[in-house]
Amino acid sequence: MSEKNISKTERKIQRLFSKACAEYQLLTDGDRVLIAVSGGKDSIELTRLLARQAKILKPRIEVEAAHVIMDNIPYETSRTFLENFCHDLGIKLHIIHTSFSEEEQPESKATERRRKTKCFLCSWYRRKALFEYARNNGFTRIAFGHHQDDLLITMLMNMTFEGSFGTIAPVMTMRHFPFSIIRPLCLVPEHLISEVAEEQHFERQKTLCPYEKASRRDDMTEVFRTLERMNPEARYSMWRAMESCFSQTKEKTNYEL
Numbered sequence: 259m260s261e262k263n264i265s266k267t268e269r270k271i272q273r274l275f276s277k278a279c280a281e282y283q284l285l286t287d288g289d290r291v292l293i294a295v296s297g298g299k300d301s302i303e304l305t306r307l308l309a310r311q312a313k314i315l316k317p318r319i320e321v322e323a324a325h326v327i328m329d330n331i332p333y334e335t336s337r338t339f340l341e342n343f344c345h346d347l348g349i350k351l352h353i354i355h356t357s358f359s360e361e362e363q364p365e366s367k368a369t370e371r372r373r374k375t376k377c378f379l380c381s382w383y384r385r386k387a388l389f390e391y392a393r394n395n396g397f398t399r400i401a402f403g404h405h406q407d408d409l410l411i412t413m414l415m416n417m418t419f420e421g422s423f424g425t426i427a428p429v430m431t432m433r434h435f436p437f438s439i440i441r442p443l444c445l446v447p448e449h450l451i452s453e454v455a456e457e458q459h460f461e462r463q464k465t466l467c468p469y470e471k472a473s474r475r476d477d478m479t480e481v482f483r484t485l486e487r488m489n490p491e492a493r494y495s496m497w498r499a500m501e502s503c504f505s506q507t508k509e510k511t512n513y514e515l
Contacts, residue, residue: 265454265457267450267453267454267457268454268457270450271303271307271443271446271450271451271454272307272310274443274445274446274450275307275311275442275443275445275446277445278428278441278442278443278444278445278446279311279442281428282428282429282440282444282504283429284399284428284429284440284441284442285311285317285319285399285440285442286317287316287317287318287319288317288318288319288398289317289319289320289398289399290319290320290322290396290397290398290399291308291312291319291320291321291322291397291398291399291400291401291440292322292323292324292388292391292392292395292397292399292400292401293305293308293321293322293323293324293349293400293401294323294324294326294388294400294401294402294403295323295324295325295340295344295351296325296335296403297325297335297336297339297340297461298403299451299452299454299455299460300403300404300405300443300448300451301402301403302343302403302455302460303403303443303451303454303455303460304401304402304403304442304443305323305343305344305347305349306347307442307443308321308401308442309321309347309348309349312349321349322349322350322351322352322397323340323344323349323350323351323352324351324352324353324354324388324391324392325337325340325351325352325353325354326354326355326356326384326387326388327353327354327355327356328356328357328358328380328383328384329355329356329357330357330358331376331380333380336461337353339461352391354387354388354391355387356383356384356386356387357383358379358380358382358383388400389432389435392435392437393435393436393437397437398436398437398438399437399438399439399440400437400438400439400440401439401440401441401442402439402440402441403441403443404426404441404443404444405443405444405446405447405448405451406443406444406445406446406447406448406493406497407447407448407479407482407493408426408448409425409426409441409444409500410425410482410493410496410497410500411475411478411479411482412425412426413425413496413500414478414481414482415474415475415478418478419474423500423503424503425500425503426441427441427504428440428441428442428444428504429441447493
């Protein structure tokens with residue numbers, strides 16, 4: 259895409275993406291970045307941005323994408339769309355297959371002892387497959403498409419249900435894996451990504467998750483929207499309050515499975 263064809267909304271996202279990469283040192287020279295592409299609008303837009311970033315001389319990075327298919331869950335994104343999309347961007351797409359059994363509960367200090375739901379198990383095993391692929395193939399970063407709304411809503415959930423003030427951070431180190439997790443869309447409001455998704459006609463998932471239902475996150479999203487209606491500047495006030503915990507998170511968090 260040439261610069262003259264980039265929409266006003268896309269330019270806003272690009273500026274916020276670049277600001278996040280600079281402020282939180284998300285990319286360094288020589289990085290090999292694996293993008294977690296679910297097929298949703300957020301990961302699709304992240305792929306476009308990182309493909310563009312890979313063409314810039316500094317920092318010099320390599321970018322590839324991975325799509326994890328859970329074989330025993332009928333949750334489907336058009337592989338043809340993803341393959342054509344990544345091909346057009348000049349990015350290699352890796353298809354990773356995995357599965358899980360409810361009888362095989364994960365054993366990890368990062369998980370609680372009570373029996374896990376299918377939603378938890380699906381997410382946990384998808385991430386495990388992605389992490390192992392990144393480790394085995396020499397990637398230094400895994401990029402996820404979490405946007406600013408995701409981080410703020412997670413903070414509200416932690417405060418409300420866990421009694422802690424924290425969220426998923428723009429960059430997280432790993433204890434047992436030789437790479438970091440980065441979230442380059444952390445400064446981008448969701449509504450901007452939704453606008454670009456409409457402009458660019460991003461293809462939607464073919465089959466939604468059969469276990470998808472109303473959740474605490476959905477409820478907290480409504481709380482967040484209410485706060486924004488009360489004060490249009492609420493997200494920025496909340497972000498300033500939350501930034502103080504990022505440095506602590508970076509020092510203390512050793513994300514593990």
